[in-house]
Amino acid sequence: MDFYFSQSARGYVWVGSLLITLLAACGDDSTTTTADKGTSQDGMVVDAGLDTAADTSTAADTSTAADTSKADTAAGDASVPAGYKSAKIERGGLLYDRWWTITGGTAPTAIHSLYPTAGAQTGSTTHRCKECHGWDYKGKTGAYASGSHYTGIAGVLNTTKSIQDIFNLLKTGTHKFGTSLSDADIWDLVKFVKEGTFDMSTYIDSTAKTFKGTATSGKTLYDSSCMNCHDANGKKVNFGTTAAPAYVGTIAKSNPWEFMHKVMFGQPGTAGMGDAKQRTWTKTNVSDVGAHAQTLPTL
Ligand code: HEC
């Protein structure tokens, strides 16, 4: 799909077909001119280039959302830094997004030093882990392989770096987050990268952009955990603008990876939304809810 846009502080400049613009508007990282709550919808990126297999089976995932087995192992290992042992995967998942919303810090304004000059984004969004490494944690080999969020940067999924090396990379290394994030924040991020990330292609068909879960099971879960705030049709909270609304159904369709990340780990600044671990949901449960959410209205 051939569209492109650049984002200025309080508005958009869209270049591309009107139809695509209308469809895409719901799904982009954007500050909006009205009711700007720092909501983060993210890029319409097609041709994700992940697995093309038409796997419609539901993954047999019986683990709870935040698999604690690896953490338990680490906790008993004297060589594991104490900061890592007490770190929280879900909080790391929130920090992976707009971390300043979680720390209470100030949103950066300058473009992050690692952000490529050819990139289309500016300002604080270039400091979000997800902007360079993707909602699917696959960077340039995932949903950000093309489109306005392309950076050419690798993913973090299955990184072979040690926990200490990742900590150093983030704090004092190229990422330079040591001035804005505490050690505890960074450990949460390291733990999230090491233990919270997972291959979303098990749950989302990357080509069709559809959840592989079962919508009917998802409806039951949605009605008990989400409907209260979002209504049965997902339209109670508008994450977009009046002109270009974005609802639960819109995000589920335009960016299933963002949907999955946020339902797994939460929405920064909306503590009440909770995370999958709190709900004792498996990833398959999240995929089921995603499948249901994709049946909800997008406009
Ligand atoms: C502006 C872009 C950018 C942002 C934002 C960013 N990174 Fe990175 N990241 C990179 C680049 C480029 C590399 C590879 C080069 C390097 O190591 O510096 C990298 C490498 C990594 C690696 C090592 C992957 C490997 O196996 O080699 C990890 C882990 C990582 N980043 C985690 C994070 C986390 C967590 C955040 C958010 C706190 C983050 N990054 C934010 C650009 C970014």
Ligand code: HEC
């Ligand atoms: C306590 C109320 C509450 C509950 C419960 C809740 N949400 Fe939300 N959710 C919100 C609010 C408020 C926002 C918008 C936050 C913002 O604008 O930054 C939101 C945002 C979202 C977003 C879009 C975020 C974005 O920026 O694109 C999705 C998708 C979402 N919720 C799905 C769900 C699902 C699925 C559930 C059930 C598992 C759920 N929510 C439960 C309040 C809630």
